[in-house]
Amino acid sequence: MNDAETTQNSASQPLEERVNNRSQRPSSDAFKAFMASNWAPTPEHSPEREAVAGYAATRRHAISGQFKGERLVIPAGPLKVRSNDTDYRFRPHSAFAHLTGLGVDHEPDAVLIMEPVEEGKGDDGGHHHATLYFRPLAGRDTEQFYADSRSGEFWIGPRPTLAEFKARLGIATAHIDELETAITKNVGAPEIGGVSVRLVRKVDENIDALVDTARYNTAKDPDTLDLGVLDALDDKLAEALSELRLIKDEWEIAQMKIAVAATVEGFTEVVKSLPRALTHHRGERVVEGAFFARAREEGNELGYDTIAASGNNATVLHWTRNTGKINAGELLLLDAGVEAESLYTADITRTLPVNGVFSDIQRKVYEAVLEAADAGFAAARPGTKFRDIHTAATTVLAQRLAEWGLLPVSVEEAISPEGQQHRRWMPHGTSHHLGLDVHDCAQAKRELYLDGVLTPGMVFTIEPGLYFKNEDLGIPEEYRGIGVRIEDDVLMTADGPVNLSAALPRGSADVEAWMAGIYQDVEAQSATTD
Known part of the structure; x- marks a missing residue:
């Protein structure tokens, strides 16, 4: 290969892929087929309900009572880059941890959504139905298993399945691929049949952008959309979640x-x-x-x-x-x-x-x-x-x-x-x-x-x-x-x-x-x- 071909190949490689050049992972079909074969099945077990589950449910019930009819979006937050392709040790946002009971490093990018339902018809007689959206374990027959250094089991170890988290925490779970729809559906002013959204902001920039875009796209007149009013709605949720922790259970x-x-x-x-x-x-x-x-x-x-x-x-x-x-x-x-x-x-x-x-x-x-x-x-x-x-x-x-x-x-x-x-x-x-x-x-x-x-x-x-x-x-x-x-x-x-x-x-x-x-x-x- 001459110098011109080398320069051309380098220029054609997307910038975001270059950080992984150190892994020198093969891309041949033969390699992919071989990596997907002969792995023991992921062991199945029935985890017990964690002691924190009932307490977390009580906390969600308290917040539900303050925000009837509104969708609440509480992100865990993403991984944060420390240097190039290495991340800081993950820690979820405290409001997310408090309402789910999740600690340590299970759930980067996860989001808890509390969806409004008919008053008194929600979880534990509340006014919302809570769902935890996250990225579960990828099957060992998938490329993600060995190719994704942030979420692949080959790199970081196993992740809980949707069923495991549901059993452990008593919260409905869903794949993170369904998250965008869950956040944006029917967003709009309540007087025209829409759902008002409140978000814990400055935790996940992608979720902030998703909510802001949904609000803008569903506004009667986007040019007169008062972002200050919407920020105040979000600030009120952050305030309520902080005050909820004043008394420890x-x-x-x-x-x-x-x-x-x-x-x-x-x-x-x-x-x-x-x-x-x-x-x-x-x-x-x-x-x-x-x-x-x-x-x-x-x-x-x-x-x-x-x-x-x-x-x-x-x-x-x-x-x-x-x-x-x-x-x-x-x-x-x-x-x-x-x-x-x-x-x-x-x-x-x-x-x-x-x-x-x-x-x-x-x-x-x-x-x-x-x-x-x-x-x-x-x-x-x-x-x-x-x-x-x-x-x-x-x-x-x-x-x-x-x-x-x-x-x-x-x-x-x-x-x-x-x-x-x-x-x-x-x-x-x-x-x-x-x-x-x-x-x-x-x-x-x-x-x-x-x-x-x-x-x-x-x-x-x-x-x-x-x-x-x-x-x-x-x-x-x-x-x-x-x-x-x-x-x-x-x-x-x-x-x-x-x-x-x-x-x-x-x-x-x-x-x-x-x-x-x-x-x-x-x-x-x-x-x-x-």
Whole structure:
């Protein structure tokens, strides 16, 4: 073949196919026939109904009651490219996971559609019939089996069948090839016999485009179509789905406990790793890796990027680079959470003395933060407002800052809306809801979140901190480079708050004793091995 023929053949190959050139897969008919032959049949089994199925059905029933007569479209989302032909590990959108009960990586491109039916004639006496649309296992006699690196069993392993998902989740299922019709049929204004559609947007661009096109094509006058009104319809669905997660059911609470328990184990592994971290030029990465290994062993993934911040890095609120060295005598602020297979995540922070013992000034700052956290717990009672936790915790911090001579004004002036000078060293909120998202329920209305009433079944964090940067010339030198945060995961019950992460020590002396015990165990194991 001459150079001209090579250039012509290259130019004629579609660009999207070129990313697969590395596989060098044959395309002959003989190869295709051979690949389709002599495979054992896919084993058939009758899966049991999953424990989450009934809870997910209850959640769908609640949403159905808010959107009678409207089609609801909730995508899982597609795979996302990380680099050329490699994808990020898939995680479905939280609203999809909440309404289906599906976690991990089964269902890229899947969509849950809740189709309106006659009132009271839907699933479980609701007003909708739910169907899960997804791409099931391709038969081993198909080219997809070995040719599709994103969905072929040869590449990624088996996928559940339509019947398996239906049996496991109690949801009707359909092939994804039927999805376009299911989304677009009869779309239009209700007054002319059409169906109004609400969509969880910005999850799957293809689904966004499909819904927008259907709305445009069925509008009485496309030129006057008010996209702002339609976006508001979709925003209302996102808001309702977020608010639905404010109160966790029994199954969700159990998942939160699983995530927290795995996270506690991860913190133990971090303490074990500290001797090696002290000798490594990227000690923070050693810490990050130790926790990540536990997250992958015990759960699905990290719930969020780990903050492993030593020394002055601990004063950077979202320090996730974790490129720093860890030095003896510093504090290590570790903010980390394991995401369970169900996708529910913990979110815990402890601040640890790297050498196992707090210095006097470190202990002073630490105990002030602990006192603030305890004040937050004391304020958290059923019937009080969510924002009261923050007020109680930051008031304590303002009082200590004043005692130390760091506040330029009185405590009363600092905590007033017109003041807030204490927030220089505690700039974030003290609490956030926790669940499928590390910052769960974020689209909920303000009156149900910040101004909401604490109610049994809510799960949230309490996490005050103080951050004294090396660059802060407004404080004495002895404080500089100290960052402390203590964060616990809290379940509200009828009797008050329950600290789900209480297995991790909080008091300074308890932290020191805990770390010493771990070091002794490591030394004993090392001696036995030697």
